[in-house]
Amino acid sequence: MVEALEGSQALARAVVLCRPGVVAAYPITPQTHIVENISKLVADGVAKLELVSVESEFSAASVAMGAAAAGSRAYTASASQGILLMAEVLFNIAGLRIPLVMHCANRAIGAPLNIWNDQSDSMAVRDAGWIQIYCADNQEAIDSTVQAYRIAERTELPVMVCVDGFTLTHTLEPLEMPSQEQVDGYLPSYRYARSLNVRHPISQGTLVGPDVFPEARHSHHQALLNSIAEIESANADWAAVSGRDGGGLLTVEGDPDAEIGILAIGSTIGTLAEAMDEYPDRPRVRLIKLRVYRPFPINALREACRGLRKLAVIERAFSAGMGGIVGTEVRASVPGVEVYNYAIGLGGRDIPLGIYPRILDAMETGDTGFRILDVDLSKLPEEDR
Amino acid sequence: MSTETHVDIEQLRRRQPRFQGLESGHRACLGCGEALAARLVLESAGPNVMIANATGCLEVFSTAWPESAWRVPWVHSLFENAAAVAAGMEAALKHQGQSAKVLAFAGDGGTFDIGFQAVSGMLERGHNVLFVCFDNEAYMNTGIQRSGSTPHAAVTTTSPAGRERMGKRHLKKDIVSIIAAHHVPYAATATVAYPSDLRKKVRRAIDVDGPSFLHVHSPCPLGWGHDSEKSIAVSRLAVETGLFPIIELERGELTGAMPIRHPKPVTEYLKLQNRFRHLFADDPRAREELEHLQALADYNIEVYGLLGDGPDPLDTSGIDKVYRGGAKWA
Ligand SMILES: Cc1ncc(C[n+]2csc(CCOP(=O)(O)OP(=O)(O)O)c2C)c(N)n1
Ligand code: SF4
Ligand SMILES: [Mg+2]
Numbered sequence: 001m002v003e004a005l006e007g008s009q010a011l012a013r014a015v016v017l018c019r020p021g022v023v024a025a026y027p028i029t030p031q032t033h034i035v036e037n038i039s040k041l042v043a044d045g046v047a048k049l050e051l052v053s054v055e056s057e058f059s060a061a062s063v064a065m066g067a068a069a070a071g072s073r074a075y076t077a078s079a080s081q082g083i084l085l086m087a088e089v090l091f092n093i094a095g096l097r098i099p100l101v102m103h104c105a106n107r108a109i110g111a112p113l114n115i116w117n118d119q120s121d122s123m124a125v126r127d128a129g130w131i132q133i134y135c136a137d138n139q140e141a142i143d144s145t146v147q148a149y150r151i152a153e154r155t156e157l158p159v160m161v162c163v164d165g166f167t168l169t170h171t172l173e174p175l176e177m178p179s180q181e182q183v184d185g186y187l188p189s190y191r192y193a194r195s196l197n198v199r200h201p202i203s204q205g206t207l208v209g210p211d212v213f214p215e216a217r218h219s220h221h222q223a224l225l226n227s228i229a230e231i232e233s234a235n236a237d238w239a240a241v242s243g244r245d246g247g248g249l250l251t252v253e254g255d256p257d258a259e260i261g262i263l264a265i266g267s268t269i270g271t272l273a274e275a276m277d278e279y280p281d282r283p284r285v286r287l288i289k290l291r292v293y294r295p296f297p298i299n300a301l302r303e304a305c306r307g308l309r310k311l312a313v314i315e316r317a318f319s320a321g322m323g324g325i326v327g328t329e330v331r332a333s334v335p336g337v338e339v340y341n342y343a344i345g346l347g348g349r350d351i352p353l354g355i356y357p358r359i360l361d362a363m364e365t366g367d368t369g370f371r372i373l374d375v376d377l378s379k380l381p382e383e384d385r
Numbered sequence: 386m387s388t389e390t391h392v393d394i395e396q397l398r399r400r401q402p403r404f405q406g407l408e409s410g411h412r413a414c415l416g417c418g419e420a421l422a423a424r425l426v427l428e429s430a431g432p433n434v435m436i437a438n439a440t441g442c443l444e445v446f447s448t449a450w451p452e453s454a455w456r457v458p459w460v461h462s463l464f465e466n467a468a469a470v471a472a473g474m475e476a477a478l479k480h481q482g483q484s485a486k487v488l489a490f491a492g493d494g495g496t497f498d499i500g501f502q503a504v505s506g507m508l509e510r511g512h513n514v515l516f517v518c519f520d521n522e523a524y525m526n527t528g529i530q531r532s533g534s535t536p537h538a539a540v541t542t543t544s545p546a547g548r549e550r551m552g553k554r555h556l557k558k559d560i561v562s563i564i565a566a567h568h569v570p571y572a573a574t575a576t577v578a579y580p581s582d583l584r585k586k587v588r589r590a591i592d593v594d595g596p597s598f599l600h601v602h603s604p605c606p607l608g609w610g611h612d613s614e615k616s617i618a619v620s621r622l623a624v625e626t627g628l629f630p631i632i633e634l635e636r637g638e639l640t641g642a643m644p645i646r647h648p649k650p651v652t653e654y655l656k657l658q659n660r661f662r663h664l665f666a667d668d669p670r671a672r673e674e675l676e677h678l679q680a681l682a683d684y685n686i687e688v689y690g691l692l693g694d695g696p697d698p699l700d701t702s703g704i705d706k707v708y709r710g711g712a713k714w715a
Contacts, residue, residue: 021480022473050476055506059469062462062503066437066473069460072480074473092462196435196458196474198485205438205461206448
């Protein structure tokens with residue numbers, strides 16, 4: 001059924017449709033509306049779950065982790081400073097191979113304090129060992145949430161579903177909510193092989209020395225690589241149930257035969273797609289929407305880049321002192337393609353349709369060095385430019 | 386008569402009168418108070434429990450993969466989140482309609498310091514969790530560094546004694562009062578020197594439907610510098626001197642205190658431990674610190690009414706009793 005919903009409201013309902021037993025969260029803009037909406041569904045008796053309103057993000061992730069370990073489907077959500085505060089727990093959850101799902105309502109990290117959207121938060125924890133899915137729009141975010149639980153529970157890997165703060169979380173739009181029957185048919189009830197159980201006592205999170213630690217790490221890495229198949233089938237099966245296909249690992253839009261491409265993740269992709277129509281006298285490019293960033297879908301990416309001469313990687317975060325994060329990885333993955341790399345929209349700077357010709361013009365220069373494309377140097381003192 | 390003895394370990398184990406939640410064979414130091422305390426806690430807690438354990442000696446010596454000394458479900462996540470993990474486990478069990486009791490285990494570092502926020506949050510939210518702090522008064526797992534629980538003037542590797550310093554400069558945090566200020570149904574202190582008292586308190590705490598807290602004085606021969614076989618004696622002296630009062634608090638009110646009829650001078654306790662050795666030097670600063678520590682013990686005796694005024698002033702062994710309402714009101 002199509003309804004006009006705010007992104008956060010839709011995500012809250014999607015989470016509840018997955019029937020989690022425990023939800024733990026701590027408020028932070030722009031994640032707050034998701035948790036507020038879940039709280040209301042609990043208050044109204046629609047959602048039968050234990051809502052734990054904790055004293056910090058550190059505890060939010062820890063409560064969710066404890067709940068999942070004790071045999072209940074669990075959920076948490078955060079953004080920005082909250083993601084960093086829970087970073088230690090995020091690594092721990094993944095290392096323990098606990099199947100948890102969370103939303104990251106992407107927001108910049110301070111200082112300087114900034115509540116608006118970029119993806120510095122989820123990028124900062126890209127090495128935590130979680131699956132990371134970046135959503136281009138709210139419909140995809142709803143569908144990815146349902147898929148995330150299936151992926152997590154089948155692979156015993158936690159899944160972070162990333163949705164751009166405000167751009168998606170606070171936008172009201174017509175959305176199709178799945179029915180409870182659809183979700184129940186797709187997502188079996190929670191099962192976790194290593195659930196804590198007084199009848200079968202096990203010890204989890206033990207001390208592991210140098211004799212087995214690399215093997216533990218290898219199996220985690222391998223599990224992430226192997227999850228590619230599970231992510232694809234989760235998407236295909238959900239497409240069969242819902243009639244909507246948000247794309248598995250990545251999708252190619254625009255002109256699939258173009259020799260010039262732009263790769264982006266998250267909601268930027270929608271802006272670029274629209275811009276191509278807005279500027280008919282500029283060439284249409286091959287637009288690559290990278291949906292799954294961890295595991296990094298290297299084979300799918302190479303396939304999508306076949307025949308490309310130039311590719312611009314557009315991202316909403318970067319590694320200070322180095323350059324682009326996604327761009328650096330893409331460059332290493334597609335030898336033979338000239339990779340340009342720009343950050344845009346940092347800290348919520350508006351991404352206008354005009355960004356499209358700017359990207360194309362920048363690619364004309366032949367300078368492949370990383371740049372913050374929409375920076376206004378005139379606002380800076382001479383020595384900082 | 387044959388001198389040959391055949392010991393069937395399995396059979397002995399089966400005949401054991403008490404449930405062993407923490408098995409032998411772990412790697413704690415000889416005379417480790419924490420290992421003893423954890424075993425005693427689980428003996429009376431029984432098998433229908435699950436544990437969230439903070440990082441620290443207890444976690445490390447009990448679970449070197451692929452071995453584990455635990456016979457109850459046990460999970461270790463991080464140093465500072467045992468209370469939150471336990472809260473999540475409890476919420477899950479509640480949602481599943483299960484009855485197992487969730488215990489959180491942490492050292493003094495994981496309770497007084499880095500884990501404190503999570504403990505406070507768990508108590509405030511009223512989770513049905515028994516939090517047990519195994520207090521060995523320093524960060525032992527990382528090699529004896531001072532914590533918020535280290536007693537005043539004690540030497541640790543980060544509070545050494547020297548020309549300018551007499552060990553730790555600050556006071557031991559009064560954690561049980563802070564916990565009690567959350568008005569939790571039950572909070573108590575105990576020590577490995579009084580096992581029957583400890584067991585009783587575990588049962589009490591387990592029966593509480595809500596948050597409860599046990600603060601267990603757990604000597605560490607390695608960190609305190611006393612002989613391994615003296616752990617019990619040391620812990621007993623901590624009580625007998627008034628330095629570690631044995632008390633019970635319900636909803637923030639003091640409801641029980643173990644009387645100590647004839648308090649011993651604090652030097653009896655201090656002199657057994659190398660961490661206080663510098664206080665016995667011929668140095669006016671040392672004498673001042675000894676007086677300071679004695680004053681702290683006297684203060685405890687005063688506020689908790691530990692002297693008692695019952696009919697049997699000669700009964701020093703009566704210190705293993707808890708009088709409901711405290712000795713002051715006995
Ligand atoms: C965030 C974090 N900081 C520091 C450490 C290192 N560390 C591990 S255990 C420990 C001290 C534990 O002290 P306590 O809680 O008193 O337990 P004990 O070992 O004394 O029983 C420290 C500092 C850690 N594991 N995690
Ligand atoms: S260092 Fe202390 S607390 Fe740690 S195992 Fe040894 S005696 Fe026990
Ligand atoms: Mg300690």
